[in-house]
Amino acid sequence: MRRFTRTTAALALAMILSSVTAGVAADPAAAACPGKGTRFVTPITGQRVYLVGPGRSGAAVLLEIPDSYAYLSLWGTWDGIITRPRPLDCWNGSAVLHDPILVKAPDGKVYIYDSNEAVEGYSNGFRWIVDWNTFANVYHFDPAKIVNVSYQYLGTPGAPWT
Numbered sequence: 001m002r003r004f005t006r007t008t009a010a011l012a013l014a015m016i017l018s019s020v021t022a023g024v025a026a027d028p029a030a031a032a033c034p035g036k037g038t039r040f041v042t043p044i045t046g047q048r049v050y051l052v053g054p055g056r057s058g059a060a061v062l063l064e065i066p067d068s069y070a071y072l073s074l075w076g077t078w079d080g081i082i083t084r085p086r087p088l089d090c091w092n093g094s095a096v097l098h099d100p101i102l103v104k105a106p107d108g109k110v111y112i113y114d115s116n117e118a119v120e121g122y123s124n125g126f127r128w129i130v131d132w133n134t135f136a137n138v139y140h141f142d143p144a145k146i147v148n149v150s151y152q153y154l155g156t157p158g159a160p161w162t
Contacts (some may be wrong), residue, residue: 033090036060036162037138038076042086049081051097052090053139056159057091066096073100074112076142102141103149110135110146111154112161126157134162 010081034040038052048064049071056060092117099115103126111126129135136143 033060033087036083037140039065039081039140040084040086043083045086049140050073050086053097054159054162055144057090057092060090062086062091062094063097064094065100066098070097070100074102074139074145076144077156080140102146103154105144105149105154111157114142124155124157126154127159127161129161130155 034052036052036054040050041048041051051063051065052060060067065074068086081120093118099118101113103111103113105111110129112129113125114127115125128140129141135141
């Protein structure tokens, strides 16, 4: 009889818990890693903007936009920034995007400049943005921010920006 009472109580508790938690699940979007081009702030860091961008190997890295001057060198508005937690294990490293500039060479190719790339010796700081879709639809850069330059200004670019 005791076993029957305990079994009945356990089953009743299980039914109650399953009905209470039905429809309550972890939000997979909140836990998922944001894709390339995502700009976000976190509840903890407040105004600090992060960009999920391409590393030198092509794998996603977390890029910190250090200030409003750097941000407004790439985008014309603050639209498109989301607030989300910062997952720690999503990226293949992180860096600060220093002094970014969007430039266009005489052949029409658009590059992004990052002085951090130049200082660390990985390239002269310029990375070719591989196509207009990447520029406009993945990273949502502002075309009005592009500056025309000569080839002498570019030198030898680093890894492509994908």
